[in-house]
Amino acid sequence: MNPIKLAAGAKGQSALLNRIGMITKRYGLTPAKMQRALDQFVKTLRQFDCGATFPATAATVERHPAVLEKYQTQDIEFAVHGYTHVDYSQLAPEEQLTHLHRAREVFAAAGITAVGFRSPYLRQSNHLYAAIEAEGFSYVSNQPILWNVLDIDGLTPTGQAGYQRAIDFYAPWEASKRLSLPQLYNQLVEIPVSLPDDEILIDRLGGNTDSITKTWQSILSQAHQQGELFTLQLHPERIARCADGLSAVLSEARTLRPSVWIARLDEIAAWWRARAAATVEITSSGEGKWHVAVDGPRGATVLARQVQIDTSTTPWADGYRQVNGTTFNVRSPLQPCIGISPGATPELASFLRQQGYIVETGVENRRYSYYFDRAEFAAEQERTLLAQIEETDFPLVRLSRWPNGARSALSITGDIDALTLWDYGLRLFGK
Ligand SMILES: [Zn+2]
Incomplete structure (x- = not known):
């Protein structure tokens, strides 16, 4: 035309x-x-x-x-x-x-x-x-x-x-x-x-x-x-x-408050890529005890809810507290992250990681606060899936989507x- x-x-x-x-x-x-x-x-x-x-x-x-x-x-x-x-x-x-x-x-x-x-x-x-x-x-x-x-x-x-x-x-x-x-x-x-x-x-x-x-x-x-x-x-x-x-x-x-991150598009793109590539390890250190280690870009912010943490935290929003540190221990009856079935589509894990969730592939569905097994995952289901996680309050440790504690x-x-x-x-x- x-x-x-x-x-x-x-x-x-x-x-x-x-x-x-x-x-x-x-x-x-x-x-x-x-x-x-x-x-x-x-x-x-x-x-x-x-x-x-x-x-x-x-x-x-x-x-x-x-x-x-x-x-x-x-x-x-x-x-x-x-x-x-x-x-x-x-x-x-x-x-x-x-x-x-x-x-x-x-x-x-x-x-x-x-x-x-x-x-x-x-x-x-x-x-x-x-x-x-x-x-x-x-x-x-x-x-x-x-x-x-x-x-x-x-x-x-x-x-x-x-x-x-x-x-x-x-x-x-x-x-x-x-x-x-x-x-x-x-x-x-x-x-x-x-x-x-x-x-x-x-x-x-x-x-x-x-x-x-x-x-x-x-x-x-x-x-x-x-x-x-x-x-x-x-x-x-x-x-x-x-x-x-x-x-x-x-x-x-x-x-x-929490703050709004005002940034150029190049900064947003670089951040999204780097944060999605961050690794967070949650390892068991005894009955109901977990060690968390975050390796992410500068500004990466850890959020947690419904868990006891051995380091200082400050109130955030949506039921979360902001954790002041990247290596810490938590007490939680369930592993405070999202378990994914080995048979689930890779798009599901990729989407959840991009939101800042900590995702682990495993077969023991009762071990995790949330467990998903979806052979297919379409973009139209994203909001419903997020609501399923955010409108309930099982123990969870995650990364904030945005740097330095920003909410949006x-x-x-x-x-x-x-x-x-x-x-x-x-x-x-x-x-
Ligand atoms: Zn134009």
Whole structure:
């Protein structure tokens, strides 16, 4: 599909014309206007001592190689947002590889390190993921996930139609059914991106500062409750309308307890990989006595519930205490971890480990606090399985999903599709 049709499909034709009007306000003939937007974005982030990830289209970087590099010293990570702003799922595998390779070269020539990829229009395909992996990226952030935070019935008919068009276009996961968490996908970490984003809230729903703030705060609150990740999408060209909302979310995130880990996508990907590879040994040291030894990345946090521990702990959340140490002894009638049958699908153990649970394969089902034997495990069953573990209170020692005792995570991201009006115009022709 050509980019104009794709954009019209995503937004609707009249919305596309409206958008062309808005675009001329947001971009200038030189990158100066976007640089001011980026400066305002970074200034807002600095007030809360945090960084962000800006996926940028490489053809734009190629036309203005000196604009972005300096932000790297200001806690900004750049990721690749295509070589050009086209639907990558529609390209042949060799074209995908060529594009990704050129994008890497352009970034390197501009002095920008990029380890992540986000597709234009968040498009995905198996071939594309193989190409992203082959080009040595470490993560991809393409999976939209929709939070139930808007009063759809309260929207105007135009708002409802625009919203529905966005949902049909992105076909997002629903946060009530799927987890808003990174997951290992072969050699990549896939990091979901949260909807509604700034584009839906402003261009489609005509949102104001108040509604943007409320929507984002509500996602933050749900993500915190569930211990999940809120990947906020705010295209830098809309920062003027959204700076107050961004400040409100960051300010709230800084006050929540247990804390919210605010991190860039590269940090989140590296953490998820390292924490999932941590090893925890729980060995019997007598009747009802267990020795626990954790070998994990810096910041790895041990949580425990319904066990007696011989080292200091502090209250955490959800019935857990945070253990101040990585080697300790516990008393528990059951081995305080999750047993898995040797016949269970490997996906089950992989999923549980990624959540921070300590998993052991064994046949004695009565030995463990929890024991699962599932020949098949589908993503749609993840929430139910977690509820089975978290809504009961058998003895358990586990790792926290996030570092340094954080309960949830927040990542600020903003795609840079263009730096000037010219870039934006060329984008519509797939350049
Ligand atoms: Zn884009």
